Amino acid sequence: MSHNLNIASIRSDFPILNEVVNGKQLVYFDNAATTQKPRLVLDALSGYYEHYNANIHRGIHHLAEKATSAFEQSRKRLQAFLNAEHSEEIIFTYGTTDGINLVASAYGRKFLKEGDEVIISTMEHHSNIVPWQMLCEEKGCILKVIPINDEGELLMDEYEKLLTEKTKFVSVVHVSNALGTINPIKEIIQKAHAVGAKVLIDGAQASSHIEIDVQDLDCDFYSLSLHKIYGPTGMGILYGKRDLLNAMPPYRGGGEMIKEVTFAKTTYNELPYKFEAGTPNIADVVAAKYALDYVDALGKPQIAAHENELLKYATNAVSEIEGLRIIGQAKEKVSVLSFVIDGIHHQDIGVLLDQQGIAVRTGHHCTQPLMNRFNITGTSRASFAVYNTIEEIDRLIQGLHKVRKMLG
Amino acid sequence: MTINEIQDELISDFELFDDWESKYEFIIDLGKQFPPLEEQYKTEDNIIKGCQSRVWLNAYMDGDLLKFEADSDAIIVRGLVSMLVKVLSGHTPEQIAKSDLYFMERIGLHQHLAQTRSNGLAAMLKQMKAYGFAFQAKSVNA
Numbered sequence: 263m264s265h266n267l268n269i270a271s272i273r274s275d276f277p278i279l280n281e282v283v284n285g286k287q288l289v290y291f292d293n294a295a296t297t298q299k300p301r302l303v304l305d306a307l308s309g310y311y312e313h314y315n316a317n318i319h320r321g322i323h324h325l326a327e328k329a330t331s332a333f334e335q336s337r338k339r340l341q342a343f344l345n346a347e348h349s350e351e352i353i354f355t356y357g358t359t360d361g362i363n364l365v366a367s368a369y370g371r372k373f374l375k376e377g378d379e380v381i382i383s384t385m386e387h388h389s390n391i392v393p394w395q396m397l398c399e400e401k402g403c404i405l406k407v408i409p410i411n412d413e414g415e416l417l418m419d420e421y422e423k424l425l426t427e428k429t430k431f432v433s434v435v436h437v438s439n440a441l442g443t444i445n446p447i448k449e450i451i452q453k454a455h456a457v458g459a460k461v462l463i464d465g466a467q468a469s470s471h472i473e474i475d476v477q478d479l480d481c482d483f484y485s486l487s488l489h490k491i492y493g494p495t496g497m498g499i500l501y502g503k504r505d506l507l508n509a510m511p512p513y514r515g516g517g518e519m520i521k522e523v524t525f526a527k528t529t530y531n532e533l534p535y536k537f538e539a540g541t542p543n544i545a546d547v548v549a550a551k552y553a554l555d556y557v558d559a560l561g562k563p564q565i566a567a568h569e570n571e572l573l574k575y576a577t578n579a580v581s582e583i584e585g586l587r588i589i590g591q592a593k594e595k596v597s598v599l600s601f602v603i604d605g606i607h608h609q610d611i612g613v614l615l616d617q618q619g620i621a622v623r624t625g626h627h628c629t630q631p632l633m634n635r636f637n638i639t640g641t642s643r644a645s646f647a648v649y650n651t652i653e654e655i656d657r658l659i660q661g662l663h664k665v666r667k668m669l670g
Numbered sequence: 671m672t673i674n675e676i677q678d679e680l681i682s683d684f685e686l687f688d689d690w691e692s693k694y695e696f697i698i699d700l701g702k703q704f705p706p707l708e709e710q711y712k713t714e715d716n717i718i719k720g721c722q723s724r725v726w727l728n729a730y731m732d733g734d735l736l737k738f739e740a741d742s743d744a745i746i747v748r749g750l751v752s753m754l755v756k757v758l759s760g761h762t763p764e765q766i767a768k769s770d771l772y773f774m775e776r777i778g779l780h781q782h783l784a785q786t787r788s789n790g791l792a793a794m795l796k797q798m799k800a801y802g803f804a805f806q807a808k809s810v811n812a
């Protein structure tokens with residue numbers, strides 16, 4: 263599919279793309295780590311602080327009402343973004359990691375017991391490994407791992423073999439940050455539900471590329487970060503089915519999450535506030551709405567079409583680099599190009615590309631078990647967003663030729 | 671030569687280069703020429719963990735002088751490591767503990783020392799000085 267986006271005009275929405283790095287115009291290919299923010303989002307942030315900064319859900323004055331209303335509008339906006347049934351199913355968090363920890367802690371500690379099994383996959387980010395390891399250690403649960411093939415796709419047969427009546431929870435990444443693989447999560451969710459397990463989807467990488475409908479997916483939890491969807495840093499949401507969230511104990515105690523406090527007993531507030539102790543990240547929550555408006559105005563299918571063109575072009579172009587091997591060749595992929603070059607350390611590639619003004623990510627991408635699976639210590643990763651261009655990919659290719667020449 | 675004389679010499683070496691390419695080619699050459707650390711010293715104890723590349727550092731006393739050998743799996747880091755070894759190895763523990771390294775900044779490579787999490791260089795420098803302090807304390811106690 264081709265698209266009708268005007269990329270030049272989109273680029274002009276992102277002031278940071280004009281930065282000059284080491285004397286060259288910046289090429290920003292580290293979008294899987296975090297995307298840049300459009301002017302609209304920057305204006306929303308400063309607009310909040312300039313015009314209606316106030317603490318929410320407390321004051322009765324004008325500013326407090328305006329801030330509260332903007333904050334709750336963002337919740338509604340996220341509800342629509344994920345097609346959640348109820349707005350109180352949207353819990354504001356610090357990001358994907360925070361949301362996963364919330365579930366592992368509040369759901370896991372209440373409902374999992376010794377001998378129960380939790381399934382994750384080989385391609386998980388450390389944020390979707392460590393919270394489950396901590397839970398398993400505390401409760402005596404067993405962690406099982408879905409293996410992958412050499413292309414970087416989950417082995418669904420093996421997954422089915424892992425599922426038993428002991429399986430109580432499945433937590434899997436929607437899109438792999440290190441490989442770009444899009445996992446068949448709908449099928450994963452169905453199969454888990456068939457044995458009575460609950461499912462969390464780590465949506466950190468999916469949410470800027472793929473339309474998400476949590477009702478259609480029927481996932482129990484979905485965690486994401488706004489900074490990967492052209493929105494602010496340190497802010498995300500956890501979606502959870504209402505019945506489950508209601509059944510879970512609070513995760514953190516403090517202001518906002520209570521109904522009544524006496525020294526004898528505290529009664530907890532209702533959803534979603536039960537999980538939002540303390541003054542939240544109001545400015546970033548408010549600005550998040552604008553990031554989603556921006557994405558939806560362009561249209562995710564349009565964005566994906568452009569990004570897929572870039573991925574296809576880049577995948578072809580890098581094949582001319584001697585000794586280069588792509589890690590992650592799944593049939594279903596987002597615009598992530600992870601690669602290694604024979605005999606060259608990924609850090610050397612990163613340093614020399616940086617000298618040429620090109621930002622890629624190098625290292626293990628917080629997926630060390632996945633790197634071990636491929637017998638490598640890391641990769642170089644170029645990940646593309648809506649504002650990237652073919653010309654920029656040409657600069658990457660030239661850059662890589664230079665790296666080869668200098669290190670050859 | 672004193673630690674500062676060696677630093678000054680490196681600074682003037684780098685003054686010859688007027689673009690990033692020749693500068694990095696020089697560092698890469700240093701990395702290639704730097705003798706590899708013998709496998710027996712590439713131990714868990716000697717490894718300095720960065721997020722991206724690994725650095726190994728071995729320290730030993732040779733008479734009154736503290737000497738270093740090191741290695742890295744990334745070539746540019748290896749070149750940078752070789753410079754740190756060149757500057758600091760073969761001085762007394764006290765001189766090493768008290769040293770003030772300014773050459774990286776002057777050569778315009780300080781970003782490599784700042785990225786604490788992505789490479790082991792800053793941690794390596796800290797470790798070299800820590801050896802200086804440790805061996806200094808030992809010789810005072812002896």
Ligand SMILES: Cc1ncc(COP(=O)(O)O)c(C=O)c1O
Nearest residue numbers: 357358359387389439464466487
């Ligand atoms: C797949 C995946 N999961 C989780 C995370 C963690 O996101 P955050 O650091 O925003 O909590 C990331 C971000 O790097 C990611 O790519």
